Amino acid sequence: MTDPIYKTDALIAEDIDAYLEAHQHKTMLRFITCGSVDDGKSTLIGRLLYDSKMIFEDQLATLEADSKRVGTQGGNIDFALLVDGLAAEREQGITIDVAYRFFATEKRKFIVADTPGHEQYTRNMVTGASTADLAVILIDARKGVLTQTRRHSYLVQLLGIKNVVLAVNKMDLVDYDQAKYDAIIEDYTNFARTIGIQEFVPIPISGLAGDNITSRSDAMPWYTGPALLPHLEEVEVNNTAEQEQPFSMPVQWVNRPNLDFRGFAGMVATGTIRPGDAVRVLPSGKTSEVARIVNFDGDRDLAVAGESITLTLKDEIDCSRGQVIVAAQAPLEVADQFETTIVWMDEHEMVPGRAYWLKIGTQTVSATVQHPKYEVNVNTQEHLAAKTLDLNAIGVANITTDREIPFAAYTENRDLGGFILIDKITNATVAAGMIHFALRRSTNVHWQATDITRDDHAAMKNQKPAVVWLTGLSGSGKSTIGNILEKKLARMNRHTFLLDGDNVRHGLNKDLGFTEADRIENIRRVGEVAKLMTDAGLIVITAFISPFRSERDMVRSMMQPGEFVEVFVDTPLEVAEERDVKGLYAKARSGQLKNFTGIDSPYEAPANAEIRIDTTAMTAEQAADAIIARLIP
Amino acid sequence: MTQKTLTHLQRLEAESIHILREVVAEAENPVMLYSVGKDSAVMLHLAKKAFYPAPPPFPLLHVDTTWKFQDMYKLRDKAAADAGMELLVYQNPEAVERGINPFDHGSLHTDMWKTEGLKQALDKYGFDVAFGGARRDEEKSRAKERVFSFRSANHRWDPKNQRPELWHLYNARKSKGESVRVFPISNWTELDIWQYIHLEGIEIVPLYFSEPRPTVIRDGLMLMVDDNRFPLKDGEEPVMRSVRFRTLGCYPLTGAVESTAKTLPEVIQEMLLTTTSERQGRAIDHDQAASMEKKKQEGYF
Numbered sequence: 001m002t003d004p005i006y007k008t009d010a011l012i013a014e015d016i017d018a019y020l021e022a023h024q025h026k027t028m029l030r031f032i033t034c035g036s037v038d039d040g041k042s043t044l045i046g047r048l049l050y051d052s053k054m055i056f057e058d059q060l061a062t063l064e065a066d067s068k069r070v071g072t073q074g075g076n077i078d079f080a081l082l083v084d085g086l087a088a089e090r091e092q093g094i095t096i097d098v099a100y101r102f103f104a105t106e107k108r109k110f111i112v113a114d115t116p117g118h119e120q121y122t123r124n125m126v127t128g129a130s131t132a133d134l135a136v137i138l139i140d141a142r143k144g145v146l147t148q149t150r151r152h153s154y155l156v157q158l159l160g161i162k163n164v165v166l167a168v169n170k171m172d173l174v175d176y177d178q179a180k181y182d183a184i185i186e187d188y189t190n191f192a193r194t195i196g197i198q199e200f201v202p203i204p205i206s207g208l209a210g211d212n213i214t215s216r217s218d219a220m221p222w223y224t225g226p227a228l229l230p231h232l233e234e235v236e237v238n239n240t241a242e243q244e245q246p247f248s249m250p251v252q253w254v255n256r257p258n259l260d261f262r263g264f265a266g267m268v269a270t271g272t273i274r275p276g277d278a279v280r281v282l283p284s285g286k287t288s289e290v291a292r293i294v295n296f297d298g299d300r301d302l303a304v305a306g307e308s309i310t311l312t313l314k315d316e317i318d319c320s321r322g323q324v325i326v327a328a329q330a331p332l333e334v335a336d337q338f339e340t341t342i343v344w345m346d347e348h349e350m351v352p353g354r355a356y357w358l359k360i361g362t363q364t365v366s367a368t369v370q371h372p373k374y375e376v377n378v379n380t381q382e383h384l385a386a387k388t389l390d391l392n393a394i395g396v397a398n399i400t401t402d403r404e405i406p407f408a409a410y411t412e413n414r415d416l417g418g419f420i421l422i423d424k425i426t427n428a429t430v431a432a433g434m435i436h437f438a439l440r441r442s443t444n445v446h447w448q449a450t451d452i453t454r455d456d457h458a459a460m461k462n463q464k465p466a467v468v469w470l471t472g473l474s475g476s477g478k479s480t481i482g483n484i485l486e487k488k489l490a491r492m493n494r495h496t497f498l499l500d501g502d503n504v505r506h507g508l509n510k511d512l513g514f515t516e517a518d519r520i521e522n523i524r525r526v527g528e529v530a531k532l533m534t535d536a537g538l539i540v541i542t543a544f545i546s547p548f549r550s551e552r553d554m555v556r557s558m559m560q561p562g563e564f565v566e567v568f569v570d571t572p573l574e575v576a577e578e579r580d581v582k583g584l585y586a587k588a589r590s591g592q593l594k595n596f597t598g599i600d601s602p603y604e605a606p607a608n609a610e611i612r613i614d615t616t617a618m619t620a621e622q623a624a625d626a627i628i629a630r631l632i633p
Numbered sequence: 634m635t636q637k638t639l640t641h642l643q644r645l646e647a648e649s650i651h652i653l654r655e656v657v658a659e660a661e662n663p664v665m666l667y668s669v670g671k672d673s674a675v676m677l678h679l680a681k682k683a684f685y686p687a688p689p690p691f692p693l694l695h696v697d698t699t700w701k702f703q704d705m706y707k708l709r710d711k712a713a714a715d716a717g718m719e720l721l722v723y724q725n726p727e728a729v730e731r732g733i734n735p736f737d738h739g740s741l742h743t744d745m746w747k748t749e750g751l752k753q754a755l756d757k758y759g760f761d762v763a764f765g766g767a768r769r770d771e772e773k774s775r776a777k778e779r780v781f782s783f784r785s786a787n788h789r790w791d792p793k794n795q796r797p798e799l800w801h802l803y804n805a806r807k808s809k810g811e812s813v814r815v816f817p818i819s820n821w822t823e824l825d826i827w828q829y830i831h832l833e834g835i836e837i838v839p840l841y842f843s844e845p846r847p848t849v850i851r852d853g854l855m856l857m858v859d860d861n862r863f864p865l866k867d868g869e870e871p872v873m874r875s876v877r878f879r880t881l882g883c884y885p886l887t888g889a890v891e892s893t894a895k896t897l898p899e900v901i902q903e904m905l906l907t908t909t910s911e912r913q914g915r916a917i918d919h920d921q922a923a924s925m926e927k928k929k930q931e932g933y934f
Contacts, residue, residue: 016902024832028641098797099777102770102822109641111820123797130799243637253654257687265683267651267801272637296685304637308650310685321658345797359802362658418800427806429796 026104029237032113032128032161034152035138040169044138044207045101045112046079048229051214052103052110079207098128107233122378122392123345125155126432130418133237134163136228141174141204145187147379150195154381157195158341158394158434160411163235164200167228171220172206178222195381201235203228242305246330247271247279248408248416250361251323255310263294263310264319266362269415270408271327272304273311278328281319282406287328288315322363324406324416332406332416335438338399341410342369344389346423346430352388353520355554356430358401360419366402366557367421368524371517373397388517389431398439402557410434424550457537461495465534467559468627471546471606472569473598474584475576477615477623478543481569485624486541492632494539499526501544514595520551527555534563539631547597549604567627568609573598575616642829649676649817650683651801652780653764656815657690659805660762664721666751667693667713669705670881671837672766674712675826676818678835680764681716688717694763696754697724698746700735700883702859708838723754735885736864742883752788755812762805762813770822780819786810827901840878841900843892847871854888879904 011019035041067078101112113128115121129135135156139149156164166188174180181204192200203212204223211217212227226234248269255263273279273290280287291312293300303309311325319325326332344350350369358367372395375386389395410417421431458465468485470478479500486498505512509525512518523546530540546552556564576598577585588596595601606612611630613623639647656663665680667673680689693713713720725733728745735742755763769776779795781803796804807813818826830837847858849869856863858871863885865871876889877900894900 012902012905016898019905020828020831020898020901023828024640024642026641027638028644100769100820101776102820104822104824109822109825127797127799252651253658255684255687261686263686265654267647294686296682302637304639306639306644306647308647308654308683357806359804362655414800418802420797420799420802420804422804422806427804427808429798429804432797432799 023106026107026109027237028109028111029134029232029235030111030113030132031134031136031232032115032125032132032156033136033138034115034125034156035169036148039138039140039148040207041114041138043079044136044167044169044205044213045114047207047210047213048110048112049101049103050079051210051229052105098124105229105233110232121151122155122343122394125152126159126343126345129155129159129161130414130432132159132161134165134232134235135161136165136167137200139166139168139184139188141168141170141180141184144184145191149188150191150381151378153192153197154195154376154378157197160414160434162241163237164197165228165231166200166202168202168204169207171204171211172209176204176211176217176219178220181223201225201231203231242270243272245270245305245412246327247273247277248324248326248332248413249273249309249311250363250415251319251321251325252362254320261312262316263312264325265308265310266325267308267415268303268305269361270305270413272302273309274302275299279313279325280328280331281317282324282326282332283334283404284318284323285331286315286317286319288313288317290314322361324361326406332408333438334404334406336401336404337439338401338407339373339396339436339439340399340419340433341394341396341436342372342389342399342421342431342433344391344393344395344431346428347391348423348430349391350389350431351520352397352517353524354548354550355402355424355557357422357424358399358419358433359422360405360407361416363405364422365405366554368400369421370398370400396436399433407435407438409437424553454535454537457535459537461537463494463537463539464563465537465560466539466563466565466631467530467534467555468539468541468565468567468631469546469552469555470541470543470567470569471552471609473571473573473576473603474545474596475579475581476569476571477613477620478545478569480620481567481613481623481627482541482543484620485627488624488628489539489631492628494632495537496539496541497533499530499540499542499544501542514601516548516595516601519595520548523548523551523555527558530555531558534559545597545603547601547603549606552606565611565627565630566606566609567611567613568606569613569615569623570605571615642825642832645818645821645825646679646682646829648801648820649679652803652815652817653680653683653689655803656762656764656805656813657684660813662758662760663691663762663764664694664755664758664760665689665691665764666766667695667709667720668766668881669695669701669709669712669838670766671826671830671841672768672818672821674835674837675821675829676764676766677712677716678833679817691764692719692721694721694723694754694758694760696747696750697722698742698750698883699724699729700742700746700862700885702838702840702857702881702884702887704838704840705881708836712836721754721758723750723757725750725753734862735883742886755788760812761807762815764815764817766818767816768821768823768826769819775819778816778819780816781805782814782816783807784812784814788812823904824901827897827904831897831901838881840881842896843875843877843894843899845873846876846889848874848876848889855890856887857884857889859884 033041099114101114103110113132115124115128137152168181168184185202204220205212205228211219214229215227249266251264252266255265275290275292277290279290291314293303294310352369352371355366355368357364372386372389374383375393375395377384378394386395408416417435419433420429423430470482472478482498486496489496509522512522533540587593588599597603611627695709725745733742733745767775779798784790848855849871874891877892878887878889892903894903
């Protein structure tokens with residue numbers, strides 16, 4: 001074992017004040033280590049913690065005891081145990097997905113994102129890499145460039161990590177052979193070029209024996225580059241690239257302690273800012289000038305990317321959370337349709353057409369993902385055809401948001417180009433995404449303002465437009481009720497239109513089947529048609545099973561407030577199946593009909609429907625009357 | 634163009650302030666758990682910075698066990714007043730009634746005052762998000778906990794079902810009945826905390842500095858006889874020793890270390906030269922390696 005050079009600084013004992021002064025100017029490096037268990041990743045991290053004196057005596061005592069008991073190094077210290085946790089802990093079934101480790105040297109503080117390799121690898125590595133300044137890709141010197149190496153490198157490149165270290169580990173097991181090392185480097189260089197990694201720093205190491213970790217190893221005199229830790233200490237991570245770009249800051253919080261003060265708080269994403277700088281608020285486009293950079297310890301004259309600050313502006317302009325303050329002469333693009341790369345992170349696969357929450361910067365909007373253009377095989381980087389994305393799948397797909405948002409390409413601005421998708425029902429974070437560019441369509445298709453407004457249409461018909469949305473199982477009585485309802489309304493001189501599930505599938509939606517994705521598209525189109533009809537002033541009645549809560553909510557959100565009336569036609573499955581007017585339940589039970597709601601496809605009952613019709617206690621006539629009572633009070 | 638290199642403390646500070654603001658923007662009724670220790674002191678200081686010139690727009694909550702050091706109660710009230718924040722103190726009424734104490738009731742003491750007390754307090758006030766001053770370097774179960782950590786309606790933590798956290802994006806959406814614990818100083822280490830206290834001149838409890846204090850040694854821990862509720866065993870006699878504390882909790886459960894460090898630089902010096910980890914002085918962790926993990930699943934902060 002080489003003697004660690006990172007001994008406790010003599011200054012600590014001799015002159016603590018000088019030590020503290022020096023250490024206030026330390027920088028920080030966040031990095032991720034990529035490799036599977038066999039590559040010696042845990043051993044390397046354990047070694048870094050140990051050599052930088054981050055292990056205390058009581059922890060060392062535990063480590064020594066554990067090494068003897070469960071270690072894999074024949075009673076010698078097993079550094080891997082420092083990070084892998086104890087066997088007992090693993091037996092409890094606690095999954096370690098991303099763990100963060102900390103150590104510091106005299107020059108830097110380090111945060112290591114540690115993502116043990118297992119089946120969840122893509123999701124965990126993407127998470128760890130999203131905040132990393134640097135990646136250490138580990139290769140076993142005996143095995144060379146493997147499929148895993150390619151996968152790790154692809155993900156590192158995908159997340160835009162510019163600093164890459166290729167650590168060729170276990171050199172002790174190949175007799176510190178330079179030829180073997182050179183061959184691996186050549187092999188990797190060829191591959192790296194194909195995925196767009198232009199530069200990387202190769203270092204031959206042994207995590208176990210401590211070669212080229214803290215200092216250059218005598219065992220490899222042929223290697224003249226830096227040892228790993230000195231490289232991590234010296235590598236440039238000053239956020240120069242971010243600072244050189246024009247100023248941008250998503251507004252996180254508007255600080256209004258009293259009427260005389262209005263501060264805009266946020267973390268600077270790119271660039272620098274000074275009092276007097278001209279700025280623009282997006283998406284409104286209003287301009288002003290920075291008055292002050294307000295700070296707890298007195299106003300500041302400069303703030304840079306990565307700092308959390310509070311600005312005041314010279315003019316009283318509208319600006320709220322989610323908007324972005326940018327340099328006036330360099331505004332960001334604003335759009336509502338994008339091409340993106342999506343990393344799916346949830347056990348439930350992506351549902352094209354479904355609305356998810358999209359959080360980008362400090363803004364959360366509703367967004368739908370279209371069918372993937374292709375999926376990327378993370379091991380070979382081949383493009384594959386795909387209908388959806390499963391857990392850990394990566395693909396390219398277009399996304400449409402429900403309003404225009406300021407954004408930047410991810411490669412230029414991580415904070416305004418990276419986003420997450422959130423399931424509207426479970427609230428789980430289901431995906432991470434990176435914007436490539438806005439689709440031209442969104443900048444070229446403009447909304448045509450019309451002179452006769454929807455209010456005019458409604459006034460001419462002397463009625464208030466509405467969508468009566470009947471939802472329930474097949475055979476629950478939706479069409480029957482809808483039909484009676486329309487007749488009664490017609491008798492009352494109301495202008496109506498009934499959209500029926502079966503009828504629409506003969507024309508408008510002829511191309512759709514009954515998969516989850518097709519059902520969602522079916523409902524989306526019906527929603528759009530119903531919306532046009534309410535613009536024309538009609539009372540629209542729809543009769544669709546519409547089994548998923550999120551799609552019904554999507555349609556609700558398309559309509560004007562109060563115009564969407566959800567009617568839950570509540571018939572127990574046994575009763576609907578008993579009726580089986582169209583003989584469909586029998587077919588579904590016998591397996592001839594797939595994806596049938598209530599049998600092998602779920603029905604999500606409305607939680608807060610405006611009206612609930614209990615068909616076991618009410619006739620269709622009574623149901624129609626109940627709806628009219630609500631519609632025309 | 635002007636360039637500026639951010640130091641590690643500046644980057645940590647910016648991240649913590651970002652987290653604090655994100656919660657205030659998205660939560661309905663947030664609260665900051667305030668334990669009066671050095672980590673709480675840093676977290677409170679960051680909150681003051683995040684919302685300056687306004688006071689932090691949430692109250693402080695102290696889940697009290699009635700067994701804290703007297704010096705802690707003094708600083709608690711002063712710190713809240715200085716920050717212009719409301720201070721809520723909660724004591725589990727059942728624990729009050731049954732006179733639960735660390736001498737007679739063992740682990741029930743922590744369970745009833747802290748674990749149960751916290752659940753009751755959050756339910757009573759309907760807080761949906763609680764800031765806590767835990768750090769990932771404290772022990773293994775913290776290292777893998779998210780910054781935004783969700784709890785079920787009965788306050789349980791499910792380590793297998795955590796949301797991925799990418800970039801600076803935190804998903805704060807919660808389902809009905811769920812609540813969130815948010816740890817703004819997750820990525821700080823003990824040394825970062827001390828350096829920041831030094832740099833920013835943050836006031837901390839005098840117990841962190843060495844003084845002659847009355848102590849007895851029991852079960853390998855050096856305990857301070859902070860008031861006359863401390864039941865002395867036969868032959869036990871408090872001895873004045875020059876001691877200080879590396880962490881603070883209930884005085885009968887917190888071990889002191891002998892020390893001569895009277896100033897902050899001296900404390901940091903001692904910390905850097907020491908060879909045992911911070912939590913060693915806490916009785917709660919001694920049972921087994923995974924004890925914190927279990928306690929957290931049950932609802933301990």
